[in-house]
Amino acid sequence: MxxxxxxxxxxxxxxxxxxxxxxxxxxxxxxxxxNTDEMNVTTIFNKLEIExxxxxxxxxxxxxxxxxxxxxxxxxTYYSLKPNSxxxxxxxxxxxxx
Amino acid sequence: MxxxxxxxxxxxxxxxxxxxxxxxxxxxxxxxxxNTDEMNVTTIFNKLEIExxxxxxxxxxxxxxxxxxxxxxxxxTYYSLKPNSxxxxxxxxxxxxx
DNA sequence: AAAAACTACAACTAAATAGGAGTTTTTATT
DNA sequence: AATAAAAACTCCTATTTAGTTGTAGTTTTT
Numbered sequence: 643m644x645x646x647x648x649x650x651x652x653x654x655x656x657x658x659x660x661x662x663x664x665x666x667x668x669x670x671x672x673x674x675x676x677n678t679d680e681m682n683v684t685t686i687f688n689k690l691e692i693e694x695x696x697x698x699x700x701x702x703x704x705x706x707x708x709x710x711x712x713x714x715x716x717x718x719t720y721y722s723l724k725p726n727s728x729x730x731x732x733x734x735x736x737x738x739x740x
Numbered sequence: 741m742x743x744x745x746x747x748x749x750x751x752x753x754x755x756x757x758x759x760x761x762x763x764x765x766x767x768x769x770x771x772x773x774x775n776t777d778e779m780n781v782t783t784i785f786n787k788l789e790i791e792x793x794x795x796x797x798x799x800x801x802x803x804x805x806x807x808x809x810x811x812x813x814x815x816x817t818y819y820s821l822k823p824n825s826x827x828x829x830x831x832x833x834x835x836x837x838x
Numbered sequence: 839a840a841a842a843a844c845t846a847c848a849a850c851t852a853a854a855t856a857g858g859a860g861t862t863t864t865t866a867t868t
Numbered sequence: 869a870a871t872a873a874a875a876a877c878t879c880c881t882a883t884t885t886a887g888t889t890g891t892a893g894t895t896t897t898t
Binding site: 780781782792793795796797799800812814815816817 | 873874875876877878
């Protein structure tokens with residue numbers, strides 16, 4: 643019936659991921675991490691002047707979307723950009739933007 | 741500050757567009773139009789068994805996102821796929837899907 | 839026990855959807 | 869020319885859904 647199958651779930655997934663990234667706080671986190679190798683949660687929520695729980699929530703979203711990675715060292719968890727994730731993101735934008 | 745500028749508006753725009761496409765009724769409309777050259781609004785809302793106003797609304801969304809085009813002939817408005825729009829859409833998905 | 843981060847929950851906000859009613863545009867009829 | 873009918877569009881409202889924030893409580897490590 644359909645020449646080329648359009649997978650609604652795939653589209654929904656990508657749309658959701660892009661929209662998840664497109665949030666003021668999360669864009670700020672990404673920007674900060676482009677200049678610094680890695681940051682722990684305390685540093686991030688202090689710099690952004692938001693609640694700890696809020697920072698944790700946003701960080702988790704970015705990590706689940708494959709934008710960030712984290713490693714635990716002692717009591718702290720350090721977040722950093724996942725290699726190539728930004729390049730992929732920009733490539734995605736270039737392909738999709740008409 | 742940011743090595744590569746991330747345009748939040750661009751991301752939001754693409755996310756919104758993809759999400760607009762990812763709707764059951766609109767996917768059905770796209771699928772139907774992949775098999776038929778063009779269809780008028782009455783045919784579409786009858787086939788999908790939805791309200792006329794609803795069909796009009798969904799068609800307008802798809803047109804505004806550059807997926808469909810329309811032409812008026814007499815009392816009817818005929819909708820069809822905008823050339824290359826589906827190819828672009830699928831290319832977009834391939835680039836963004838990880 | 840204390841520090842750091844995560845998780846869960848509830849309240850609030852914003853966006854999307856569907857339905858009904860009314861409006862515009864075009865054609866047909868008298 | 870006036871009116872009616874068909875087709876599609878627009879507007880408004882109610883409902884639903886998704887996302888955000890904040891508080892409180894829990895887990896993990898020192």
